[in-house]
Amino acid sequence: MPVLRSTTLITAPPRTVAGVLRDVDVLAAALGRYGHRLGAPARWLGPEDEVRIRLRPGVSLRVRVEAVSPAGVRVTWRGGAHAVTLAPVDGGTRMVGEVRWSGPVPHGQVRRLLSARAAAVTSAAEALVAARAVVATALVRDRSVLAAQRTRPPALAGLWELPGGRVEEGESDADAVVRECREELGTEVVVDGRLATDLRIDAGVLRVHTAHLADGGPEPRALEHSGLRWVTAAEVPGVDWVPADRAVVADLVDLLRP
Known part of the structure; x- marks a missing residue:
């Protein structure tokens, strides 16, 4: 051979x-x-x-x-x-x-x-x-990850995603995760680490981070999404994720397994 x-x-x-x-x-x-x-x-x-x-x-x-x-x-x-x-x-x-x-x-x-x-x-x-960075947050609680349902753009409305957004100039990835969760979910999080590979997307490069709720922080709310749900490892593959987040389904399952 x-x-x-x-x-x-x-x-x-x-x-x-x-x-x-x-x-x-x-x-x-x-x-x-x-x-x-x-x-x-x-x-x-x-x-x-x-x-x-x-x-x-x-x-x-x-x-x-x-x-x-x-x-x-x-x-x-x-x-x-x-x-x-x-x-x-x-x-x-x-x-x-x-x-x-x-x-x-x-x-x-x-x-x-x-x-x-x-x-x-x-x-x-x-x-x-050198590309513009975008962060996504695998927010974990009790062996479940938080999924948020998009309202826009029309092509993605109704699909589910890991909360996140663009990293601003002079901002670290971790700071962007904390800020985006505060803006989108009205809660405070603590960043734990990285998950999966980077992904080349139209907006630049997507980096997925893991996080947990800060002690005493408020319950997440859908401030910029139409809904939120906590998803277990068994449920993750069946969620109608946006394409970029579907790429990390196997990693999410591994993350949530005992």
Whole structure:
């Protein structure tokens, strides 16, 4: 079974690189460079998603996503596997990829695809470092996470999201989480850490943080949403999330499990 390995240094943190690795638009652009096509169920890939890749001339692969995390990504298909591991280094991330496969795909074609993907991921990840940041808050209480129902824009009205918003100039991510929860929910929160990967969105880069209610703080209220609900791990997959938050469903489930 042929094996190809590659190492790329990227001037961006591992969470950002991992988010770009799961971005279908970036992968589709890399494949399209050689006339290949990609079919995927969502903009951002998550565990258990299946992707169809049609390679020229006439080779079709059904690829299954096995794992996605800030440490890397792993996908498999009949007769092959591709694992990418990410490690922090001074100034950025070391991305190490390994592909093992059997079947009709020539060695040279695999090498070209890996090179195109590495270039696309590097460009997108490094651009995100300077992008406008948006925060989302996984606010947890009693093994449940708070979901808020959007009222706008029309395309997202009625869908559910993790509360949050833009990070203002000179403001840290954590300060933005506290401010947004105060403005949207009328409550005070304490930020605990980060969740999942960064996500490349139209407004810039989305970063998901975990938080809990501050002691003595008021009960959250829907000041800018049409409703609020506390969602358990079992209920999370069935919520009609906005697309970006649907990308972190598996991470939310893991967060809420005992």
